[in-house]
Amino acid sequence: MSKEPTSNLESAMQMLIKTFHKYSGKEGDKYTLSRGELKELLVEELGSYLGNSKDNEAVEKVMNDLDANNDGEVDFTEFIILMGALTVACNDFFLEFKTEDKPKDDSAAKTD
Amino acid sequence: MSKEPTSNLESAMQMLIKTFHKYSGKEGDKYTLSRGELKELLVEELGSYLGNSKDNEAVEKVMNDLDANNDGEVDFTEFIILMGALTVACNDFFLEFKTEDKPKDDSAAKTD
Numbered sequence: 063m064s065k066e067p068t069s070n071l072e073s074a075m076q077m078l079i080k081t082f083h084k085y086s087g088k089e090g091d092k093y094t095l096s097r098g099e100l101k102e103l104l105v106e107e108l109g110s111y112l113g114n115s116k117d118n119e120a121v122e123k124v125m126n127d128l129d130a131n132n133d134g135e136v137d138f139t140e141f142i143i144l145m146g147a148l149t150v151a152c153n154d155f156f157l158e159f160k161t162e163d164k165p166k167d168d169s170a171a172k173t174d
Numbered sequence: 175m176s177k178e179p180t181s182n183l184e185s186a187m188q189m190l191i192k193t194f195h196k197y198s199g200k201e202g203d204k205y206t207l208s209r210g211e212l213k214e215l216l217v218e219e220l221g222s223y224l225g226n227s228k229d230n231e232a233v234e235k236v237m238n239d240l241d242a243n244n245d246g247e248v249d250f251t252e253f254i255i256l257m258g259a260l261t262v263a264c265n266d267f268f269l270e271f272k273t274e275d276k277p278k279d280d281s282a283a284k285t286d
Contacts, residue, residue, distance in 0.1 A: 068221075068222055069193075069218070069219040069220065069221075070192065070219065071189065071193050071219040072219070072220070072222070072223065073185075073186075073189060074185075074186040074187075074189040074190050074193075075186075075257070075260065075261045075264055077182040077183065077185060077186040078183070078186050078261050079264060079265050079268065080182065081182050081183050081186075106181070107182065107183040107184070108183055108184070109180075110180055111184065138262060138265050139262050142258045142261055142262055143258065145183065145186070145187070145258075146254045146255065146257075146258045149187045149254055150250060150251050150254055152187055153191050153194075153250045156191065157205060
């Protein structure tokens, strides 16, 4: 079952699964993240994206967004939605950075 | 800007972004996957998940699902939705495998 990943995408999938369970297994339901576990995961694994844990507001915001159903737990699907949104945001930032370097032929960048 | 990832989650995000652009940049719009680029990505990067490219049906199914808007292109957000769904499916499979080993105290597994 635990074969080695053979591509970057497979590695990425395995890392997401392993990281979630590394934290979800610490207390309570082994297959969901409590608020404490989520905070630990965010600070330790995404600290540099979310402001190195100094920006407590960012951590609180993520928690509140994910805890919309108020059960105080984040399941794997909710975690993947967060990671997807973060990855899309990173990609958008990266593209904006790239496209600023070259001349535009449309007016998408207009501000009003 | 291109700092090294400091955690598994950051590595996973970078791998997803890099892999998408490795294929999206090959032809046409540099920031979307054409059907040909998507097929290449699926076969080369997820071959072992999708049946080592022998199961052409799997590739076609993914393409048709993602090409719901019929523009013939898959953008980064659509790609991330696919990867998220695949990762959740992998995780479910992994959990089912694990929970079969231990006694259950609820009736969630009943079939009728």
